[in-house]
Amino acid sequence: MLKFTAEHEWLQIDGDVATVGITRHAAEQLGDLVFVELPDVGASFSKGDDAATVESVKAASEVYCPLDGEITEVNEAITADPSLVNSDPQGAGWFFKLRLANRADADALLDEAAYLESIA
Amino acid sequence: MNDQPELKQTPLHALHLALGARMVPFAGYDMPVQYPAGVLKEHLHTRHSAGLFDVSHMGQVVVRPRSGNIADAALALESLVPADILGLPEGRQRYGFFTDDSGGILDDLMIANRGDHLFVVVNAACKEADVEHMRRHIGDRCEITLLDNRALLALQGPHAVAVLAELWSDVASMRFMDAAECLLHDQPCIVTRSGYSGEDGFELSLPVSYAEDVAKRLLEHPDVQPVGLGARDSLRLEAGLCLYGNDIDRGTSPVEAGLEWAIQKVRRRGGARAGGFPGAERILDELEHGATRRRVGLKPDGKAPVRPPAALFADAEGNEEIGRVTSGGFGPSADGPIAMGYVPTDKAAPGTRLYAEVRGKYLPLTVTSLPFVTPGYKR
Numbered sequence: 001m002l003k004f005t006a007e008h009e010w011l012q013i014d015g016d017v018a019t020v021g022i023t024r025h026a027a028e029q030l031g032d033l034v035f036v037e038l039p040d041v042g043a044s045f046s047k048g049d050d051a052a053t054v055e056s057v058k059a060a061s062e063v064y065c066p067l068d069g070e071i072t073e074v075n076e077a078i079t080a081d082p083s084l085v086n087s088d089p090q091g092a093g094w095f096f097k098l099r100l101a102n103r104a105d106a107d108a109l110l111d112e113a114a115y116l117e118s119i120a
Numbered sequence: 121m122n123d124q125p126e127l128k129q130t131p132l133h134a135l136h137l138a139l140g141a142r143m144v145p146f147a148g149y150d151m152p153v154q155y156p157a158g159v160l161k162e163h164l165h166t167r168h169s170a171g172l173f174d175v176s177h178m179g180q181v182v183v184r185p186r187s188g189n190i191a192d193a194a195l196a197l198e199s200l201v202p203a204d205i206l207g208l209p210e211g212r213q214r215y216g217f218f219t220d221d222s223g224g225i226l227d228d229l230m231i232a233n234r235g236d237h238l239f240v241v242v243n244a245a246c247k248e249a250d251v252e253h254m255r256r257h258i259g260d261r262c263e264i265t266l267l268d269n270r271a272l273l274a275l276q277g278p279h280a281v282a283v284l285a286e287l288w289s290d291v292a293s294m295r296f297m298d299a300a301e302c303l304l305h306d307q308p309c310i311v312t313r314s315g316y317s318g319e320d321g322f323e324l325s326l327p328v329s330y331a332e333d334v335a336k337r338l339l340e341h342p343d344v345q346p347v348g349l350g351a352r353d354s355l356r357l358e359a360g361l362c363l364y365g366n367d368i369d370r371g372t373s374p375v376e377a378g379l380e381w382a383i384q385k386v387r388r389r390g391g392a393r394a395g396g397f398p399g400a401e402r403i404l405d406e407l408e409h410g411a412t413r414r415r416v417g418l419k420p421d422g423k424a425p426v427r428p429p430a431a432l433f434a435d436a437e438g439n440e441e442i443g444r445v446t447s448g449g450f451g452p453s454a455d456g457p458i459a460m461g462y463v464p465t466d467k468a469a470p471g472t473r474l475y476a477e478v479r480g481k482y483l484p485l486t487v488t489s490l491p492f493v494t495p496g497y498k499r
Contacts, residue, residue: 031154031158031159031160032158032159032160032161034160034423034425034450034452035423035424035425035450035457037424037479053479055424055425055450056159056160056450057159057160057163057350057351057354057449057450057452058153058159058350058353058354058449060425060427
């Protein structure tokens with residue numbers, strides 16, 4: 001199941017684990033990324049907490065945790081090469097995997113059509 | 121359509137929109153921060169080829185001596201700027217700054233001797249105040265005119281000279297910081313071989329009426345791409361150049377800022393025209409004995425950019441705050457994070473290890489000499 005947030009994150013939800021990244025629209029708005037900082041595996045976040053940081057040449061931006069949960073895996077490939085987020089934001093440029101505290105919370109997120117409409 | 125009607129527009133505003141620029145408010149103007157290529161590519165293009173910048177928001181000011189004698193204008197401006205302006209030959213340009221009574225910096229500026237007047241370029245955010253400052257203090261000796269009918273373009277990068285020479289003028293014989301009148305579209309323009317990118321290049325002052333034509337002709341050249349304020353900032357940071365309002369302001373003295381090179385010997389103690397500018401006592405003292413703090417280059421160990429106003433510490437635990445970062449980010453040509461900031465003089469030596477607070481962590485960095493990249497100026 002693919003879901004989106006108004007803060008321009010996508011979640012690919014498989015069971016109770018969500019793979020999280022930023023949308024193509026967000027990557028385009030940020031421009032070429034030069035630095036990514038990911039959370040520690042095992043860290044727990046509430047919805048809306050700062051979970052990761054992305055930086056372009058000119059500015060730093062936070063990536064918010066889209067739902068309550070615990071980080072089970074992070075994508076070290078994007079810390080080694082932040083440009084992956086720009087070239088494949090909704091694929092190889094994923095950020096982290098989140099074990100959802102409440103699987104049902106995901107139902108309230110946007111579906112793709114609603115998200116695309118929100119940025120149109 | 122304009123949701124910020126209070127913002128001013130430069131003569132190239134429509135061209136920026138047509139080029140797909142992302143516009144942001146800057147110093148009261150609606151300015152392009154980047155074009156579709158993005159800050160990173162615009163920066164690198166300028167370093168390797170040639171970038172075109174619209175800097176029409178900056179203030180272009182004519183300082184004309186009422187006596188008709190340029191020396192009178194030079195001496196008048198020397199009462200506000202601690203630089204050798206009387207000794208600036210016709211056709212040459214020089215960097216300087218307005219100081220205040222406590223030795224702080226009111227603005228930095230470029231001054232060109234145009235034979236019968238001085239042509240001055242000041243920062244956009246300060247231009248009205250600068251004009252008022254000059255009128256109040258030297259208005260009896262000089263007519264001060266803020267030109268509102270001229271655009272200012274900067275063509276910067278190693279290919280700038282060839283591009284400009286191919287299209288219009290024999291600019292190849294100009295040296296760094298020369299100022300000349302050249303024909304662009306058969307119209308006389310003021311061309312200086314200078315800029316703020318750390319590269320060879322030119323600034324072109326030209327009438328508003330054909331600024332867009334000239335910009336379009338330059339952009340038609342395969343070596344030229346438009347460059348926004350984002351890359352202008354990363355280019356000047358790599359070049360170790362100060363941004364007024366960040367790295368220098370009324371709270372920083374020229375010696376603290378490491379700008380002694382812009383105060384020539386003749387204006388220092390023992391010189392023929394020593395002092396005679398606002399804040400002279402402090403500034404001349406600091407020239408002789410040094411200041412208590414200093415602007416330095418900073419190179420983080422890791423990959424995380426350190427941005428202003430990050431606090432700087434002498435220790436990794438964050439106990440002893442010693443200064444602040446005033447400019448910082450990622451340097452595309454330096455290929456890593458770079459920054460500048462102020463530290464006590466005893467911690468300003470290259471190689472000194474310091475720490476910057478970023479998101480609650482204390483990141484190690486090393487004081488390093490400026491600039492971060494080798495300048496391409498044609499001296």
